[in-house]
Amino acid sequence: MSAAAASIFGAQGTVVAAGALLVLCMGLWATGLVAEIVTALMFFALAMLLKLAPAQTVFSGFASSAFWLVTGGMVVGLAMNRTGLGNRLARGLAARLPASYPGFVTGIVAFSFALAFVMPSNLGRIAVMVPVVIALCDAFGLEAGRPGRTGALLAFGVATPMLSAAILPANVPNLVMAGTAETLFNIHLNYLPYLFLHAPVLGFVKGVLLVACTILIFPDRLDGKRPELPPLPPLSGAERRLSVILAVMLALWLSDGWHGIPPAWIGLAAAVICLLPGIGVLPSASFGEIPLRTCFYVAALFGLTAVVNESGLGARLGHALLSVAPLEPGAPAKNFATLTVLSIGFLFTATANGAPALYTALAEEFSRASGFDLMSVLMVQVVGYSTLFLPYQAPPIIMTMDLGRLSLADATKLTLATGIASLLIATPLAYFWFRLTGRLA
Template sequence: MSAAAASMVGGQGTVVAAGGLLVLCMGLWATGLVAEIVTALMFFALAMLLELAPAQTVFSGFASSAFWLVTSGMVVGLAMNRTGLGDRLARRLAAQLPASYPGFVAGLVAFSFLLAFVMPSNLGRIALMVPVVIALCDAFGLEAGRPGRTGAVLAFGIATPMLSAAILPANVPNLVMAGTAETLFGIHLGYLPYLFLHAPVLGFVKGALLVACTVLLFPDRLDGKRPELPPLPPLSGEERRLAAILTVMLGLWLSDGWHGIPPAWIGLAAAVICLLPGVGVLSPQSFGEIPLKTCFYVAALFGLTGIVNETGLGADLGHALLGLAPLEPGAPARNFATLTGLSIGFLFAATANGAPALYTALAEEFSRASGFDLMSVLMVQVVGYSTLFLPYQAPPIVMAMDLGRVSLRDATKLTLATGIVSFLAATPLAYLWFRLTGGLA
């Protein structure tokens, strides 16, 4: 490296270069001007060419357990599609849906939440279920152009990223947060404690608020008759094997506090079994159909936050934010609201996938200023990044819009209403639940 280049990236120059790389990558990821995989590879190339950090920091995302959980989630999602088990679950849902419009929407939202336990991929669930939701709308008489059809598609599309925030391995923002916390602080999150802390409010309360907003903004009614659906064929051998794999995987996730195996390695083992000849349900060649661009994107996010932390940029950003944010020890309610607001603010700049990386990199500064311990600071952000205001903040919503032929105007109307109501109603309830369960310390 030349002396001039060394001088440029040395000392304060390194912080400036890291800040420029942060703005460049987050801006491209947020706007979508360049494909996310191109931006990810650009990050790796520029970080190494400028020698902003050692290779083990730049490529630390590939060593993170969250990277492997994303990868294994892609495999499981493909298996659900290929075997037909996902479609079978959706057909069983249709048989249970009430023949009333509010019940129909509530059933779709509930199914979105339950499906996240066994199919840890937001985009996979959207790709699988939106065509099924459209078919269900047709079966229940909600033809194209009716507000109920728009409401049903959007309710499922918004529930997918919003409610899955309550389940640790179920979406990319959770994994970015968990992976960044592991990389920077050595913190490993447990599946069941995380679920217990977040599911009551972020799963159940926010789900109910989403249903209420959908029914109010897109009012419709069904004729009260349940459609006649053809009987399901018997379970195939592949479906039985996959169901067994998923049952064991979920059981081990729920009991990780007892056996101590991180969720990522359980998910990876399930993915391997799905690909084993004779035992699994996918051919090894099927791995070529996995969208690895998402995995590289996650790895790049972890590497970027590692650089932000190692260069001192995170500390500088933290001090700047603390000059504006009213954080002080002894004011837990105000601190909770402020941290939630900071997490929401990052959504507008970096979307739901990137926001946890930025917030988590500053968590130590927030912890010192608020008096909360580091784990509490990390958990508060989940309340924030699960509060979505605009469709672009969560790629699964955009994908649901495209598949369901829903206008941006309608999607924005529902995301904005749900975001405002969630912030005003669910955030105070989350604070009370955190206090009741010891989630704030």
């Protein structure tokens, strides 16, 4: 604890003040009563005015590699949109979609997962692709009001945050988890081991469950005829250059265990190249179009967890949870289930973006109580925060509802059904996969 903080409140008062700030910020982020950027700036201002921690702790989020990966991902997403490469990829998908409703939904969900590899921004993918999915629905005869249109749009919206949890740089919760682990424990995650651990269950199995729930809740059928789409123009020079940039970025991400360059700096380098005159695809002035409020939000989350940890509040919260959580060494199945439920519980109070920050801040306490190593405790939470039950828990789903003019009732039906199916089917399979791969002893 900093001497400055102790001089104002004393040790006990600093813990109370940090707790009040935690409740205030998480409450505002979860309810959306004020814009998330306002809450982020409020955190920085109050933490410094109240001297809850030194400046290097409060603003540690800006030094995190995850912050820069979010920023780089925003630039790459804008490049996909401005060059038309994202639309071209979707049109290429349309030419391969089966002319059946189950095949159509399966293709939409698979495309959402595939796009996450090259476009590391959930909100960016939603903004670019929901209009494209709407156009695909129109082309296949799923006009407004039909359940198949609602199902296809919601399947894409839910798949975007849920399945991308299996790809390290592909969504904000992953980056919050990785950045908090780096800030608190100096743990650096690698792209390929993370993908190997999570993709089989969180990507493939949950994708199958999502498709099944969509077809059951929003039944429909296509007429069996493939639509005639107008031909695409030839690849532009900007699209070619961006394709090369993305291919190199993905290759370097996949081989980070060999060359040792963290994914964040690879993503940031790709963003810089996109903005370079001559060889890039965006004018430098376009950086002003990047929604930096999301980047500041992520930095504030990292800073908040660092303050919680340094003030001693994290340890106290951990002890309080451990007094009721049935964690004990030598009971891996029960510990896995308990940690997953704890991670899911944070979703209801802090949403998917904030839940990893709270959980990771307590990970050391969970590790000591369960006997799991710290990395295993961190990885189990991904199973939890990728299990969504309500639309508000993931901003990309809310954005899909807005763009697609979908009702909250329909979105809740799909998220609740998929969440329950994931909890009952995907979570046990994830446990067995963790054991099989040696992640859990």
